[in-house]
Amino acid sequence: xxxxxxxxGTAVSVAFPNKGTVQTDDGERVLVKGVIEGQRVSAxxxxxxxGKLEGRLFEVLEKSPLETAEPCQHYRDxxxxxxxxxxxxxxxxLKEEQVKxxxxxxxxxxxxxxxxxxxxxxxxxxxxxxxxxFGDMKEGGPxxxxxxxxxxxxxxxxxxxxxxVDGDFRAILSATLSYFSExxxxxxxxxxxxxxxxHLLVRKGAKTGEILVDLVxxxxxxxxxxxxxxxxxxxxxxxxxxxxxxxxxxxxGWACALRSLDLSGKLVGILHTRNDSVADAVKDxxxxxxxxxxxxxxxxxxxxxxxxxxxxxxxxxxxxxVLYGTAREFIGDSLAPGGSVVFDxxxxxxxxxxxxxxxxxxxxxxxxxxxxxxxxxxxxxxxxLSNCEFLEGDVxxxxxxxxxxxxxxxxxxxRDGVHPKALGKIIRYGVPRMVYISCKPTSLARDLxxxxxxxxxxxxxxxxxxxxxxxxxxxxxxxxx
Numbered sequence: 001x002x003x004x005x006x007x008x009g010t011a012v013s014v015a016f017p018n019k020g021t022v023q024t025d026d027g028e029r030v031l032v033k034g035v036i037e038g039q040r041v042s043a044x045x046x047x048x049x050x051g052k053l054e055g056r057l058f059e060v061l062e063k064s065p066l067e068t069a070e071p072c073q074h075y076r077d078x079x080x081x082x083x084x085x086x087x088x089x090x091x092x093x094l095k096e097e098q099v100k101x102x103x104x105x106x107x108x109x110x111x112x113x114x115x116x117x118x119x120x121x122x123x124x125x126x127x128x129x130x131x132x133x134f135g136d137m138k139e140g141g142p143x144x145x146x147x148x149x150x151x152x153x154x155x156x157x158x159x160x161x162x163x164x165v166d167g168d169f170r171a172i173l174s175a176t177l178s179y180f181s182e183x184x185x186x187x188x189x190x191x192x193x194x195x196x197x198x199h200l201l202v203r204k205g206a207k208t209g210e211i212l213v214d215l216v217x218x219x220x221x222x223x224x225x226x227x228x229x230x231x232x233x234x235x236x237x238x239x240x241x242x243x244x245x246x247x248x249x250x251x252x253g254w255a256c257a258l259r260s261l262d263l264s265g266k267l268v269g270i271l272h273t274r275n276d277s278v279a280d281a282v283k284d285x286x287x288x289x290x291x292x293x294x295x296x297x298x299x300x301x302x303x304x305x306x307x308x309x310x311x312x313x314x315x316x317x318x319x320x321x322v323l324y325g326t327a328r329e330f331i332g333d334s335l336a337p338g339g340s341v342v343f344d345x346x347x348x349x350x351x352x353x354x355x356x357x358x359x360x361x362x363x364x365x366x367x368x369x370x371x372x373x374x375x376x377x378x379x380x381x382x383x384x385l386s387n388c389e390f391l392e393g394d395v396x397x398x399x400x401x402x403x404x405x406x407x408x409x410x411x412x413x414x415r416d417g418v419h420p421k422a423l424g425k426i427i428r429y430g431v432p433r434m435v436y437i438s439c440k441p442t443s444l445a446r447d448l449x450x451x452x453x454x455x456x457x458x459x460x461x462x463x464x465x466x467x468x469x470x471x472x473x474x475x476x477x478x479x480x481x
Contacts, residue, residue: 016098038064079150081469106445134187206317210296350376417443427454
């Protein structure tokens with residue numbers, strides 16, 4: 001087979017995370033991402049790696065027998081929810097089987113205490129945060145606002161009927177798109193580095209109903225253009241403004257449009273963030289409050305959390321209660337009442353640390369993101385927890401600066417898992433038990449190999465589905481020495 005050749009075949013198996021093996025009619029096997037077992041597909045051959053052919057999904061020719069659910073209207077274009085044509089119970093079974101097989105390979109045995117998977121409390125409308133992108137579906141087309149088109153870096157699909165968010169998200173997206181479309185405000189073109197509109201960030205507390213909205217733009221207010229038509233000055237584009245501050249008038253008009261919406265939740269803050277970096281990511285280079293405040297509150301397992309636009313917080317609040325409740329069950333009575341020192345490594349905004357604080361003498365959280373550390377400290381005060389300490393920095397380095405030795409360790413690393421050198425230091429502490437919470441089972445599988453070689457045994461593993469309709473999930477693992 002040659003590079004660029006289009007092949008047809010059937011997906012005969014899928015390994016986590018959605019890495020399919022497609023068998024062609026000639027008996028060749030090609031690795032293709034984004035397929036569902038049983039689908040007949042066409043794929044374009046990309047390259048051979050380690051003696052294996054890899055291809056890119058071109059088209060689904062026939063559905064899998066597993067696909068019986070009705071997808072949302074964006075399914076063919078938006079690449080966000082590849083499992084939404086599969087009934088939820090089947091999704092759970094697929095994820096459970098894939099993770100169990102993955103971890104069995106890492107542990108070298110199928111005989112380990114795997115406790116299955118817990119479903120998300122909500123199958124739809126579960127996300128409490130979305131980052132929408134401005135763009136177009138085709139060059140020179142009308143303004144769009146939503147998610148990247150499947151397999152495309154440039155095309156943006158307006159997802160105003162997205163099912164994984166609730167009606168308030170959809171209403172805010174639609175109102176924002178309508179407002180800026182009517183005024184012909186150009187989006188930021190990622191190749192030309194021209195334009196104004198970049199992202200729309202929406203966050204909502206599932207328990208409190210509080211909503212925070214942030215519009216992310218460039219600072220290109222002197223001249224605006226779409227890169228094709230004649231460039232127009234910002235003041236010419238918005239000649240209806242009489243204040244001499246056209247950008248301010250534009251933004252306040254947008255804020256007023258949002259405030260007039262009939263939402264089920266409470267709009268507590270509307271913000272504007274400047275971002276002139278060339279990277280296609282939400283970056284804070286200065287944020288102003290257009291209305292209300294720059295934070296909202298969410299509640300989790302009896303604790304209250306203050307969340308800012310860029311704070312890390314689990315994107316499924318009700319699912320997070322299941323996740324952290326599972327971790328708490330695994331920890332059980334491992335902590336000596338009032339006497340244990342707990343290390344919460346990769347602590348984020350300190351959710352786990354605060355959950356364990358009442359049962360520990362001291363909890364030390366380590367997190368590399370400064371804003372997350374600040375939020376953790378503030379939330380500990382909010383919850384009247386005086387035995388939590390949060391340190392800023394890389395776990396690998398900060399561990400050498402801590403005088404206390406832990407009695408228990410919680411690991412909740414980012415997707416890439418724990419740095420091998422940091423993992424070595426963690427193993428050398430020799431704590432009797434630890435809990436590892438993983439958002440990427442492939443990283444967990446890799447780290448489990450080192451942990452078992454270091455003398456630890458897996459005592460319990462349970463998956464928690466935080467992301468219905470997608471291939472992703474969380475995994476909680478209890479280890480004992």
